Amino acid sequence: MASPAETATGSEQGRTAEEKLQQVRELFVDAPEVGKKALENVLGELTSQVAEPKTRMESAGRVGSRQGTVSELTMITPLAPGGARRLRGFLQLLNGNFDGADKVATLHNMRFVFLDNDTKLLFATTYDGDWDAYIDDFATKIPDYLDILGAAVEGWPGIRSPEAKDFLASHQVTAEGWYVADPDVTVVEARRLKRVGNALDEFLDKVGG
């Protein structure tokens, strides 16, 4: 996180906010009426918002976008024959109890979505920090769970294979818009804040009691 990260919108950074706004207005000339009108309605606040950005999208490293300390990972992979049935069976067994993910402690949330009649898997996560460190963390802490999930996917080389990271990166699609409500709160920090909140409540109870 220390290195200056390039923005996901790379080549766009040379333009001023006014130039970008002008381009949006020109593009919206042939938008449906409802969109054209909506843009005119918010043009004032948009101009000031863009002039004083509070945050910006940056690269999450090898692939993906980041806001503050929170990054996005979005992958779409073809499912292998029988892969959808196996993965669905595994997900139904867990019913959202991914204890392994708790162990990694850099994962805010994660979804598995079956697309196009079970021929493709959409896998999307919200996580802390940079891509390489995040993948390494999973590969080190819960390699077996990655292989159980990965075995559903066409061409999965296995997490212990030197090709695993290239495989993952090649199926990832970087988000072009990425918003995070609290870009300064990591999973670990959220847990610490919960403890502080609980401790304060107890303290105040005792003082008051």
Place this chain on the structure above:
Amino acid sequence: MATPTQTPTGPEQGQTVEEKIQLLRELFADAPEVGKKALENVLGELKSQVSEPRTRMESAGRVGVRQGMVSELTMIFPFAPGGARRLRAFLQLLNGNFDGANKVGSLHDMRFVFLDNDTKLLFCTAFDGEWDPYIDDFATKIPDYLDILDCGLEGWPGIRSPEAKDFLASHQITAEGWYVANPDLTVAETKRLKTVGKAVDEFLDKIGD
């Protein structure tokens, strides 16, 4: 949140843990070697994890699933001609500064991903509570931004149309796996805890002086 919600894995709920695990092992009999071996490695911890689930996936209301307070929304839309160019320009203008989303206050994160040569949009969010109030909240607080973002989609009726919610629901795909690290933390609660954390730090600083 008060109403009892059904789990998306409905018919599976009658089975015992042993039966579910047995079913999974049978499904994995023809998995790639790497997946079969991985499943055997974690079978022990998987059994105890499934026997004592700490949480479970529930319905987020009309579409989508929820863990505790936090729900997922996953939508894929075809773009109308010119829609991808307009949306991309708008996203580049904002560069992740969705001040409107801050105003809504129930959105944890949100991503826009362009698929299949800009012919489709993948839109994913993590949000607090149930589908209907969430969509209503957006429609009431920032209708113009919804129209700007969605006017590039094929068939968007406009957020003020009585068909807007049906349109959105018809493009949503419910996740079959959904994990949240802190399912008890809403966006509002996180903000409150950040304030508490700062106040406690100041308090302790003063005592230490």
